[in-house]
Amino acid sequence: MPTFDNVLVTGSQTIQQDLQVNGNETVQQHLNVNGSETIQGDLQVNGNQTIVNSLATGADVDAGGSLWSTFRVGSSNQPVLPGGGASLQQVxxxxxxxxxxxxxxxxxxxxxxxxxxxxxxxxxxxxxxxxx
Known part of the structure; x- marks a missing residue:
């Protein structure tokens, strides 16, 4: 597999298999990955990024605008009840x-x-x- 210190793409970039980034990735416009994308550092997208299947993160997803999902946005962690009793509330x-x-x-x-x-x-x- 070829290894590059820097890659500059001035048009569109389409990756048919997997993309692995061991540092940080900054995208100024569009990035289309048809396989898997693994980023060890930070991902900053200044344009648009479309994810067809799933996005898994071990930390936070911070969207300055809207975060849209065709299906669900959820948390996989089990909630923990805080100490003390709950009070009856209405929606x-x-x-x-x-x-x-x-x-x-x-x-x-x-x-x-x-x-x-x-x-x-x-x-x-x-x-x-x-x-x-």
Whole structure:
């Protein structure tokens, strides 16, 4: 397998098999990998990156904009209940909401988009759902 110190691609780059980066990777535009991509350092994408199958990370995924998934965004770790007792809370639904409400957007069975967020307006955190 060829080894290069630096690779500069001024157009598009398509990789038909696997891409392995032992340092950091910065993508200014588009990167299309049809196989696997392994990055030992950081990945910074200033344009777009499309992942057809799965993205696994051992740390955080931080999106400055939206993070979209055709199926689910989830956590594989088992939740741990905090110490102390739980208090009975209700889920609050806001039929008319704030435009661009931050939160987790999910599609309902009616085909509409809903945003889940935490409402602490009453002083006690409650799960809130708003029509997006």
């Amino acid at each position: 609050r639904f806001y039929a008319a909401g704030v435009v661009s409400q931050p939160g987790l957007m999910l599609k309902g069975t009616d085909g509409l988009d809903y945003v889940l967020f935490i409402d602490v307006s009453s002083g006690t955190p409650s799960l809130a759902i708003q029509l997006a």
